[in-house]
Amino acid sequence: MHSHDEALTKVVIDHVQHRLALDPVPLGRLGDASELETALKEAIGTGPAAADDVLRLYAEHIEPTVVSCDSPRFLSFIPGAPTKAAALFDMVLSASSLHGVSWLEASGAIAAENQVLRLLADLAGLPAQAGGCFVSGGSAGNLSGLVVARDTARTATGEPVARPRIAVSSQAHSSIGNTLRIIGVEALVVPVDDHRLTGEAVRAALAADPSPEDVIAVVATAGTTNAGIIDDLTGIAEVAQEYGLWFHVDAAYGGGALFSPELRGRFAGIEHADSLVVDPHKWMYAPFDCGALLYRDPALARAVHTQDASYLDCIHTDAPQEWNPSDYAYHLTRRPRGLPLWFSLAVHGTDAYRDAVDATRRIALESAGLIRAADGLELIRDPELSVVLFRRAGWTRDDYYAWSKELLERQIAFVTPTVWEGETVARFAFLHPGITLDAVSEILATMTVPVG
Template sequence: MHSVNQTTDAMVRSVLAYAENRLRMTPVPLDRGTRTPQELYRELDGLIRDQARQPDEVLGVYSSVIAPSIISADSPRFLGFIPAAPTKASLLFDMVVSSASIQGISWLEASGAIAAENTALRVIADEAGMPGSAGGCFVSGGSAGNLSALAVARETGKRRLGDALAGRRPRVVVGEDAHSSIVNTLRLLEMDALVVRTPDHRVTADAIRAGIDGLDISDVVAVVCTSGTTNAGIIDDLAGVGALAREHGWWFHVDGAYGGSGVFAPSLKAKYAGLELADSFILDPHKWLFAPFDCCALLYREPALAKATHTQDASYLDVIHTGADRETGEWNPTDYAYHLTRRARGLPLWFSLAVHGIDAYREAIEVAVDLARQTARLIDRTPQLELIREPDLGVVLFRRIGWSPADYDAWAQALHTEGIAFIPPTKWEGETVGRFAFLHPHTPMWLVQEILDRTA
């Protein structure tokens, strides 16, 4: 299994040929996706057995059974949830990272990989306006980033409040549209959410002041803003809330998992004013920075606070901590999140950024923003449709006048079944509505027109 022989040689050729064919697809087809559990398990049952099988036989099952049952999130026709659009460069280098089995825990065994990852993190920190001292690591996704950052917020808050917090659970100020991972994280960390009402679905300093007026807030340790909500792409009042956080001594965390990358787009830059005040900030390159799954950039204003929270101590880890600090320049990603074992998931982003240049990323993000703006105007001109709100980023919400939830479901199902688009409905203030999530720079406006025509 671990040596190159005749069977392995043939397997390498077959798998690389399959990968090359997939990489050369332009555009990537949507695929029909979901099959029933009964069908899939019947076709996969018994494939794994005591004896070996020919690699081409197993690869054939993947290509004929598994791959067609997966909706391609990197297709320009994938317009639901938050899509993906990894560059060819990042996908190719992801193969390099996997084939090299890089254990990206510490400087000791992966110094080159970590240095490269850190240069990519520096690009993001500079764009966000964070200080030169900022640093962090790459984790698996926004949920892992939020969990790691808010764990540091909790521990830092506990040290600040001291005995005043004795016997009480820390609280964190959040808006009504905070991502589901925030609420789940608070539960896991044994903190409570102080939810403030946001009439316009946007967390502002004024909304927080109104929400905490007359309340005992001596147990609050942090406040969370979102730079691009998943459902509607709304950017909170980062400047106002950041200043309020400083006023109260709260940790200021910005969840930019989806929309944080918009800070790279010149037309959006002003919307991110105040991001530079964040104590922690996350951004998913596997979304709007066109990297492969899974990749979240996690940054701290003062990384030493994260290191104090997350460093794992064990006799077998002593060797990696020798000399690993800001002064020496050595850096252990494992010290800045809840993880220990990690792949060097930031390297595909690093490679693609270096190959294409940052300006290419700015331009690609602007394409998605422009798609959203054009779609909003198209909806305005379509009699049976109503635009719910002007898009901040790449998400467009609309209603089809007179439709029930079943109508939206039937519309979306027909579009998917026919291979036109994957565009599931969502809910807005309890009402089922339509939702475009633009991310892929190759999504054409004629496709948008076709989708909207199907609402007639």
């Protein structure tokens, strides 16, 4: 199993070349459970099988039943659209069995990852000492960052806070609530103004709270998942400094906009973050799973996350140039998932990333214009980043879901409804720079005819 097989290699490489060359990328479809069970029933046996037969099984039954996030017409959730360079290098990463636990084992990989982290820190305006690591995504980043917030919080006497709470808004990503449950910290839910958390609202909530000294941190969102709204980062940072709170910024989706000079001003205040999460597998065109976690003072994170075991003593030294990603999040074993992004950035340059972000921002604005001009459609709010919310007059929840299903069945697009202020509505999430206004027009045209 561990010796080179020329035929196996060729079968797989040929498939990869074919997949990368597809233009357009097929959307994929929802699989039928019974059909998949039948197709896969005897896939794994006690003896070997021909690689081309197994790959044919994958190509005919598995791959078509996975909706392709790298299709320009994947407009649901927050999609991903890795560059071809990043996707290819992800194959190099896997084929080479590279890992990135410690400087002792993976100094070159870590040095390259840290070069990207430095770029992201500079885009955010974080200080020279800022640093961190790549994790699997925003959920892992939020968990790891808020664990540091919890474990570094102290009372005026230097004792740990007995009943720590963290201020959040109702619009925070679902992983924030999950994180608080996992780490045993209660939420102080702060009311929002038009779905946007403000410094004024945080200050008012703290002033009205009977035990504000228990609040140890505040979480702001730089690009909400549902609508792409950026919180009042400057105002929240001021309140965090005033009350001595850890300032955590979740920019998992919106952080890609830091590449755009046109959009950068909307993120004023992000430079004050104590911990910052950005997901390159979203708007920075890296493959899954790639999240960047940055700390203003990495030493605080290292004190919390460094794992102590006799067999790990050899990787922990006082050498200033040595950097162990395992010291900055809850993980230990990890793949150097930042390398595909490093490769793509090196190949294409940062201007190409700026242009791709600006292109998707333009398509969001142009799509909003189409919706305003269309009979029977209503734009819910002007897009702040690249998410567009809109409604079809007279439609019910069932209408939206039937429309979404028909779009996928007809291979027009993958667009799933969402809920806005209790109402089911339509939502576009634009990230792929290959989406065209003609494609958007085609999608919108389907809303003017009966569904089903």
